[in-house]
Amino acid sequence: MMRTWKTISAMTTVALLCATAAHAQSRYNGFSVVLLLGETQGAAAGDGLPPAPGLRKALADVKDFLPYRSYKMLDTQWLRSGSTRMKGPDNQEYDVEVSDVDLVMPIPFQSSTSMVKVAFKLQEVGAAMNASEEFGRSVAAADIEKRLDAAVRYLGQLRERGATKEGIQSQEALVNNLIKQLRLARAHKLIDTQFEMAPGETVVVGTSKIGGGDKGLVVLLTAVAAGGK
Amino acid sequence: MKDLKQYLVNGDPLAREGELDAADAQRIRYRILAEARTQPATTRSAWLRPLVVAGALAACLLLAITIGWRLDSDGARVAPSGPKATKARQMQFAAPGGTRIIWTFHQELDL
Numbered sequence A: 001m002m003r004t005w006k007t008i009s010a011m012t013t014v015a016l017l018c019a020t021a022a023h024a025q026s027r028y029n030g031f032s033v034v035l036l037l038g039e040t041q042g043a044a045a046g047d048g049l050p051p052a053p054g055l056r057k058a059l060a061d062v063k064d065f066l067p068y069r070s071y072k073m074l075d076t077q078w079l080r081s082g083s084t085r086m087k088g089p090d091n092q093e094y095d096v097e098v099s100d101v102d103l104v105m106p107i108p109f110q111s112s113t114s115m116v117k118v119a120f121k122l123q124e125v126g127a128a129m130n131a132s133e134e135f136g137r138s139v140a141a142a143d144i145e146k147r148l149d150a151a152v153r154y155l156g157q158l159r160e161r162g163a164t165k166e167g168i169q170s171q172e173a174l175v176n177n178l179i180k181q182l183r184l185a186r187a188h189k190l191i192d193t194q195f196e197m198a199p200g201e202t203v204v205v206g207t208s209k210i211g212g213g214d215k216g217l218v219v220l221l222t223a224v225a226a227g228g229k
Numbered sequence B: 001m002k003d004l005k006q007y008l009v010n011g012d013p014l015a016r017e018g019e020l021d022a023a024d025a026q027r028i029r030y031r032i033l034a035e036a037r038t039q040p041a042t043t044r045s046a047w048l049r050p051l052v053v054a055g056a057l058a059a060c061l062l063l064a065i066t067i068g069w070r071l072d073s074d075g076a077r078v079a080p081s082g083p084k085a086t087k088a089r090q091m092q093f094a095a096p097g098g099t100r101i102i103w104t105f106h107q108e109l110d111l
Helices: A002-026 A054-060 A130-162 A165-185 B004-010 B022-040 B044-082
Strands: A026-041 A068-078 A082-087 A092-101 A116-126 A190-197 A204-209 A212-225 B088-094 B100-106
Touching: A026 A082, A026 A092, A026 B100, A054 A204, A054 A212, A068 A082, A092 A212, A116 A204, A116 A212, A190 A204, A190 A212, A190 B088, A190 B100
Parallel strands: A204 B100
Antiparallel strands: A026 A068, A026 A212, A082 A092, A092 A116, A116 A190, A204 A212, B088 B100
């Protein structure tokens, strides 16, 4: 009798969880992520921007709020949920993670709303996973920086001396490798936020340096509605 | 059979001594009384003692508060140079057209 009761309870729980997840999934198909580089310099243009009217409208809406004159599309991705890697400027890559919080932690019996609670993260590839990791990384970055300075100086000396082509190429490869290592050691978490959005809505998520800076990363995040809108 | 107690009683030298001479006893008594009269009155220290204890406690309390305050202010000074130094500020607002903007200002962003 007890065993039967336990089986029924377990099945009911699983059914409720599935129903919640299925309900949440049915509201939208996934997320469209468009990564743009906004620049204060250059001609006012939006070359290469996706033609989707929703994205165009969102960008037109925020143009007066953001200080950028031009927008260049860096990468675009579509994902149901989870993380993806996107290409940024100057060969910099970014890890982008989009997740539906209600799907990660579904709450049975919660009255469902049409809104999707989204957790959005954007970080440079190789960014520290936690704060305790950051101190060690800053020490490592300082060390790599010293080695890079020395390598660049030596490369200059090789060129002045008229060293062999192979020797210069080998030193250049070392410098490039150290630059790559330095970039990884200095990688930062740039955006970590949560917000609600309606299926079909486009939210502009972005980041720039404190005090402005002449460039900014702009993400047009759209929860693609179940109908494909 | 003698037990330990019996041995101790038997070995006690005072038990074999006679009583103190009356004159000696009187002399000792006078000496004690004279010494007692020459000692300063203790009433003053009697009420001073709680005050000293209270003062010591207050000093300890003050010291603890001072140390705590110093540690606190040191912590506030040190915190920004630690791993959390990479400060980011976030703001959210909506454009007139309804599009929401969630913007993060990052201290060390280098594009």
